[in-house]
Each structure stands twice: as structure tokens, then as C-alpha cells.
Amino acid sequence: MSQSTSKGFSRREFLRGSSAAAAASSVASTAIGQDTAVAPQVVTGETSITLKINGESKTAKVEPRTTLLDMLRYQFDLTAAKPVSADGSSGASTVLVDGRPVMASSTLALSVAGKEITTCESLVDDEVPRAFVEHDAQQCGFCTPGFVVAVRAFLNQHPDATEEQILAGLNGNICRCGTYANVLQAVVSLVKGEQNG
Ligand code: FES
Structure with a gap:
């Protein structure tokens, strides 16, 4: 069966040409990659x-x-x-x-x-743990250090945060004892500047 096109270019020749072009393209991109890529660093042991x-x-x-x-x-x-x-x-x-x-x-x-x-x-002398204590924002305390650090980082970026922003900003911290309401009160008190003493 003839696969020649009207311009005398066969399907087989087209595929062969495509493969060559793809290979050339691959070599070219490899060469470009070698110029720009950072070699992976393999680390083992201590x-x-x-x-x-x-x-x-x-x-x-x-x-x-x-x-x-x-x-x-x-x-x-x-x-x-x-x-x-x-x-x-x-x-x-x-x-x-x-x-x-x-x-x-x-x-x-x-x-x-x-x-x-x-x-x-x-952060032992920071106002954040003081606010947690004053607002009884912990029970077992297992989540508390993570909360305290997260609150410190959040307030550094959002000193005037609203309650909605506080809840959204701390949603990566989970408290199994369910002290969220008190944590919120503690952070709101910090935003209001009630923990300066
Ligand atoms: S106080 Fe117990 S998990 Fe938060």
C-alpha cells in the first residue's frame, strides 16, 4: 500500500523525520538542562x-x-x-x-x-504565654507550646487582627481538649493590648 502524499512525502518518511526531530529536540533540551540545572546533592550518613x-x-x-x-x-x-x-x-x-x-x-x-x-x-517571658494563663487557654497543655509559637508568629504579622482573622490564622493548630474559645479570648486580649503589664 502506497503511503505517499500528493507532494511525494511518505508517512514513513514523516514518522522518521518526526523521530529525528524529537531526538534532536531532546538532545537540545538536555544540553540546555545541563547548562542550567543544579546537580542533585546526595547526602548519606551523619x-x-x-x-x-x-x-x-x-x-x-x-x-x-x-x-x-x-x-x-x-x-x-x-x-x-x-x-x-x-x-x-x-x-x-x-x-x-x-x-x-x-x-x-x-x-x-x-x-x-x-x-x-x-x-x-x-518565649517564656513573652506576653503570649501570659495571656494563655490569664485566660485559662489550656487544659492538658499538650497543644499549648505549638499554639503559643503560632500565636506569636501570627501577631507579628497581624497585630490588629479581627476574631475571624485570628480563627483563620490559627486553624493549623488543633486542641483535643477544646480550649479554642479561651485561646481566642487570649489572642483578642493581646490585640487589644491588655497584656502589657
Ligand atoms: S489543652 Fe489539651 S490538647 Fe489543647
Whole structure:
């Protein structure tokens, strides 16, 4: 069966030409990729990293699988952030990395090398935990350190937040004891400047 077109260009030739063009295109994009791509870095075994934790320079030895939470708890005895959920869905492991809240349970320690970590331990004299106490915003207290860090980060960005904004801003933190109403009161009191004493 003839596959020639009216211009004398066969289907087979067309396919062969397409393949050659695709191959050429592939080589070209590979060459471009080689120019611009960053070679992946493979890390195995223990690696020494330096970082700042609560204002102090620290060195840690971590494996690729070591989470920020495990590093904080087992190398620096900072146990305020809690291992409630490995995927961070509870918010109990909230810490700040360069001022931004992250879930330490789902953050690899290697990824925070050179960064500044703030944990709830450094907020002991902050107005946020004081407001939690004054408004009875905890029961078992297991979620509280994560809440305190999250509230601190939220208020740094939204000092004049409304109740709706507060609820939306803290929706990544879960309290099994159900202290949400009191947490809200505590944060509202901070927005109103009632915790300055
Ligand atoms: S106070 Fe118990 S989980 Fe929040």
C-alpha cells in the first residue's frame, strides 16, 4: 500500500523525520538542562550542621532522615514542641524558622542548616504565654507550646487582627481538649493590648 502524499512525502518518511526531530529536540533540551540545572546533592550518613537556636549558635550532627523536631528534643533537650503528628497536622510541633512558623515534625533538620530557629522555650517571658494563663487557654497543655509559637508568629504579622482573622490564622493548630474559645479570648486580649503589664 502506497503511503505517499500528493507532494511525494511518505508517512514513513514523516514518522522518521518526526523521530529525528524529537531526538534532536531532546538532545537540545538536555544540553540546555545541563547548562542550567543544579546537580542533585546526595547526602548519606551523619552530617554536621550549624544553625541558631533561640539566639545561640549551635552545631548538630544529623542524618538525612532526622527531623527538626527530633534534633531539638534529643540533641538540645528542647521538648516544648510536641511529637503529636508526624505530618504536622496537629500543629503541636510549631517552631519558627527565620521567623516563619513550620511544623518541626515534618521538617528535615538538614533543611534548616544556617537558619534561625525559635522554640517556645524562648518565649517564656513573652506576653503570649501570659495571656494563655490569664485566660485559662489550656487544659492538658499538650497543644499549648505549638499554639503559643503560632500565636506569636501570627501577631507579628497581624497585630490588629479581627476574631475571624485570628480563627483563620490559627486553624493549623488543633486542641483535643477544646480550649479554642479561651485561646481566642487570649489572642483578642493581646490585640487589644491588655497584656502589657
Ligand atoms: S489543652 Fe489539651 S490538647 Fe489543647
